[in-house]
Amino acid sequence: MTGRLSPVLIGFAVLVYAFLMGPLIIVIGAALSDTTFLTFPPQGLSLRWFERIFEIGAFRRTMVTSFQVATLATICALIVGIPAAYALNRYRVQLPGWLSTLFVLPVLVPEIVLGFSLLRSIQVGAGFPVFSTLLIGHTLLVLPYCVRVISASLASFDFSIEEAAISLGSPKWKTFFTIVLPNVRSGVIAAFILAFITSINDVSVALFLTGPGISTLPIQILAHVEQFFDPVIASVSVLLMVLTVAVMAVVERTLGLTFLTK
Amino acid sequence: MTAPLSLANLTAHYGTTKVLDDLSLDVGEGELVSLLGASGCGKTTTLRLIAGFLVPTAGTIHLGETDLTRLPAHRRNIGLVFQNYALFPHLSVLDNVAFGLKQRGMASAARAERARAMLARVGLTPLEERLPGELSGGQRQRVALARALVIEPPLLMFDEPLSNLDAKLRVDMRVEIRQLQRANNTTAVFVTHDQEEAFSISDRVAIMDAGRIRQFDAPETLYQRPANAFVARFVGFENLIALEARRREGAIVHAEGPGGISVALDQDRLGAIPDRFTLATRPDGLRVTAQPEAEGIPASLGLRTYLGRAYHYQAETPAGHLVASGPLSRPLQSGDQARLVPEAEQCCILPEGEI
Numbered sequence: 309m310t311g312r313l314s315p316v317l318i319g320f321a322v323l324v325y326a327f328l329m330g331p332l333i334i335v336i337g338a339a340l341s342d343t344t345f346l347t348f349p350p351q352g353l354s355l356r357w358f359e360r361i362f363e364i365g366a367f368r369r370t371m372v373t374s375f376q377v378a379t380l381a382t383i384c385a386l387i388v389g390i391p392a393a394y395a396l397n398r399y400r401v402q403l404p405g406w407l408s409t410l411f412v413l414p415v416l417v418p419e420i421v422l423g424f425s426l427l428r429s430i431q432v433g434a435g436f437p438v439f440s441t442l443l444i445g446h447t448l449l450v451l452p453y454c455v456r457v458i459s460a461s462l463a464s465f466d467f468s469i470e471e472a473a474i475s476l477g478s479p480k481w482k483t484f485f486t487i488v489l490p491n492v493r494s495g496v497i498a499a500f501i502l503a504f505i506t507s508i509n510d511v512s513v514a515l516f517l518t519g520p521g522i523s524t525l526p527i528q529i530l531a532h533v534e535q536f537f538d539p540v541i542a543s544v545s546v547l548l549m550v551l552t553v554a555v556m557a558v559v560e561r562t563l564g565l566t567f568l569t570k
Numbered sequence: 571m572t573a574p575l576s577l578a579n580l581t582a583h584y585g586t587t588k589v590l591d592d593l594s595l596d597v598g599e600g601e602l603v604s605l606l607g608a609s610g611c612g613k614t615t616t617l618r619l620i621a622g623f624l625v626p627t628a629g630t631i632h633l634g635e636t637d638l639t640r641l642p643a644h645r646r647n648i649g650l651v652f653q654n655y656a657l658f659p660h661l662s663v664l665d666n667v668a669f670g671l672k673q674r675g676m677a678s679a680a681r682a683e684r685a686r687a688m689l690a691r692v693g694l695t696p697l698e699e700r701l702p703g704e705l706s707g708g709q710r711q712r713v714a715l716a717r718a719l720v721i722e723p724p725l726l727m728f729d730e731p732l733s734n735l736d737a738k739l740r741v742d743m744r745v746e747i748r749q750l751q752r753a754n755n756t757t758a759v760f761v762t763h764d765q766e767e768a769f770s771i772s773d774r775v776a777i778m779d780a781g782r783i784r785q786f787d788a789p790e791t792l793y794q795r796p797a798n799a800f801v802a803r804f805v806g807f808e809n810l811i812a813l814e815a816r817r818r819e820g821a822i823v824h825a826e827g828p829g830g831i832s833v834a835l836d837q838d839r840l841g842a843i844p845d846r847f848t849l850a851t852r853p854d855g856l857r858v859t860a861q862p863e864a865e866g867i868p869a870s871l872g873l874r875t876y877l878g879r880a881y882h883y884q885a886e887t888p889a890g891h892l893v894a895s896g897p898l899s900r901p902l903q904s905g906d907q908a909r910l911v912p913e914a915e916q917c918c919i920l921p922e923g924e925i
Contacts, residue, residue, distance in 0.1 A: 471623055472656040472714075474643045476721060477673035483644075490660045 332549075339542035346539055357543040367544055370528040373439075375551070377524060378507040381446035382454075385503050388447070389454030390496065394488065396455070397462040398470075411455040414448055422448065423516035431517060438519035445513045450503035457502060461495025500559050508552060572757050573634030573724040574599045575620070580629035582615055582781075589615050590626070591781040600755040602748065604768035607778035613761045615781075617729055620759065622646050633725055644673075649718030649756075653730040655710040657702035663713050664689065664698040670721035688720040689713075691750070708739045712746075719750060726751060726758040732767060744771050765805070769793065777801050795841075799848065799924040807850035807918060810925045811867070811889040815845045825849070829888020831867045839914040846922040853882050855916025858896035858908050866909030869894070871902055885910060 334348045342352030361367045396408045414422065423445065431441040465488070473483040489496070514524045523531075525548060533541055575597040582590035590612045597603045605613035618624045620631055622643030631638040638646055657666050664685055671681035689695050692712040702710055711731060718726060728747070732740045748771050751758050762768050768775050769789035776786040777800075785792060785801045796802040799810055813825040813833070821837045825847075837843050858881075859866070869892065872884035880895045883902065887910065894910045902908060 466654060466656065468652050468654060468656040469658060471621070471643075472650060472652060472717075473658070473669065474623075475621055475646070475648055475650040476670035476717070477644050477647070478669075479642070479644050487658060491658075 335542050335545050338539055339546045341539050341542075344538055346537055346542060357539040358547065360538075360540045361544050361547060364532075364540070366523070366528050366532075367525070367540075370523045370525045371544075371548075371551075373442075373522060374508055374525040375555075377439075377442050377446055378504050379555075380443055381450055381507045382500055382503040384443070384447040385451045385454045386496065386499065389451055389499065390458055390489075393455050393458035393462055394484070397459055397465070398467055408459070412452050415452045419449065419510070419512035420516075423513040426513070427516040431519070438517065438522040441519075442514065442517045442522070442524070445517045446507045446510065449510060449513050450506050453502045453506060454499040457499040458492060458495045461492045461498075465491055497559060501556050504555060504559075505552060508548070572599050572755050573636075574601075575725055575757055575759065576632040577616070577620070578630045578632070580616070580619060580626050580631070582612075582619060582624060582626050589781050590619070593629070593781070593783060595776060595783060595786065597757055597759060598773075599757055600752075601773045602751055602758040602760060602771060604760040604762055604772040604775045605778055606762060606765060606768040606775050608763060611778040612781040613763075613778050614729060616778075617727055617759060617761050620725075621648055621650055621727060647721070647723050647725075649721060649723035649726040651711075651714050651718050651726070651728045651731045653733055655702070655707075655714045655734075657710055657713055657717070659702055661701075662698065663694060663700050663702070663705070666702065666713055667716045667720050670717065674721065685716075685720055688716045691719075692716045692746075707735050708743065711735065711743060715747065715750065719754065719756075722754070724757060726756045728758070728760045728762075730762055731760075733762075733764070740767070747771065777804055795918055796850070796920070799850070799920060802850040802918065802920060802924070806852050807855075808853055809849075809851045809856055809892040809894075810920070811849045811851075811892070812922075812925055813847060813849050815843060815847070827867075827889055829868065831888055832865050833867070833912055834865050835912070835917075835919075836914055840917060840919050843919055844922065848920040848922065848924045849912060850918050850920055851912050852916040853893040854880065854895045855913045856892060856894035856910045857913055858883050858885070858894045858902060859911055860900070860902060860906065860908050866911045867892070869908050869910050871906045871908055872904055874901065874904060883908075 337348050337350045338346050339357060340353050340355070341347055341350035342354040342356070392411060396403065396411070426441060426445045426448070430436045430444060431438070436444070469491070470483055470487055473487045474480060478486065509526060510524070511526045511530065514527050518524060518527050525544070529541060529544060577593060577595040580590055580593045581588065593612070593616065595603070605616055607613050615624065619626050620638070622638065622641065626639065629639075658669065661669065664682065667688055668681045668685040671684055676684070686695070686698065689698055692715060694709060694712055694716065697705065697709065702713065705713065714731070731747070732743055735743060744767060760768070760771060769792070772789060774786060774788055775792055776783045777792065778784065779800055785797045792801060793805050796805055796807060802810065811827060811831070813827045813831070815823045815825045817824040823835045823837060823843045824832065825835060825843070826832050833849070835843060835849070858869075858871070867887050867889060869885040869887045872886060875882045880898060881901055883894050883896060885892045885894050885908070892910065896902060
């Protein structure tokens, strides 16, 4: 193939990228503005709105809550999701078909409904504290993603490899960690990233489950926008993006490297 | 380190389906036994029971003095070679081979040394740092073999290990497997659906069907003296003809069947012939002749096929549809009337009712 790229194609690609990147650039630009109102292009460069984030206690607290909930919910969902995905694939022949569908159902339920039902059943009904309810809600929210993504990478896993390890003297539980997990590593990383992002961005479930004193960052941003229209919204959004990317990088690095050296 | 394997009255079920029915089998020390049969005959089930991946509903498995029946799979100390090799994709060739030694708590340096020695034996020393994904099919199979052998198991088992290789490599690898198994004097069970493979490599072969062993004998015996109609058909005795002995003259038995079938058979070459029996022949053991011979099976010839060394004829006879062979020098035509005469070398005698 020596054909040149057609100008129409290039133009189209540029438009697509502009469409995708545009909002990001506008938000980053607005966050750096020196003005007291949201504007683009930025008028004067300043980091003062980033400092302002930390002066507002609600942002500080909700950011911590968001990261705690996202991390813990993702870990909980993986702890449940990895064995579930394993069992669904390993015993696919023996298990009834509807069982794997069961794990996708939460995706079909509108998040608003999920949030409301959790509010009724565990927060009000069972009297769980706000943070626990939030954690349970987000675990349920991200579990289907974990099961799906890890199932996809287990689908191509040849379980006779597991039997080979067992025949060589490795007990079944140990084989799971030394043979099965390393071979679905990329699936676990993908599931972690997807689950984490889903949780940290969630508004609809958190809307119902946040309570007195405890809120998540997206809810706080929503509350702030209702009252103020200053660039702190843009800067907190940028900070959220940067921190999310940082978490992803750390996950990639640590999970990737520890599994490789085993 | 080797031990005889003894399976006694093994029965196994998948759900409510019985897949193995009261199977007993004894494999001697250092012997290589093949389980041969079509898919679904229970051969792989038998192997998985021995390996411990399945639990029998009844019966026992002994390896030497050890009762394996209820022992967890990882404590059975059996070397397994899989059809798809089942190498660990994330480990190097050396780590794959050393895996079993690691499970046995051997120190890192010692197990690397043992694994390297084993890799040298299968001729893979230069590839020890590679990942399985970077190897050819034959190389992968050698790694799988080295990985199973390095733990010096008292029993080696092969699950269709050659079926993913091309024809030439398959023949080379089976010789290699046999040599390594002989050199270590390891008891071995080899599962395959390929008759030539089973016969060429084994001391004895168990031909299986519907969860049972139909005959367990040396390849020569199976090939020449099948014990029943199933095994006879399996090893190529396509024509089965029910006959009755009418006259005996010394070793010669004159037998007759329906519709004017009359043949003379030599007990010196076929073994003792009872009064009622089934004659089984390969197509090459049933000679077509247009001569008006007194003896033979009257036949109306159908389709003729050319096989290089002879012609084969589809023939309609009073004993049903048979396949016979004729010389290249005198081809006969479709529709010709002829007689089919059995040749002792390609015939065998089955008990009455085996048809």
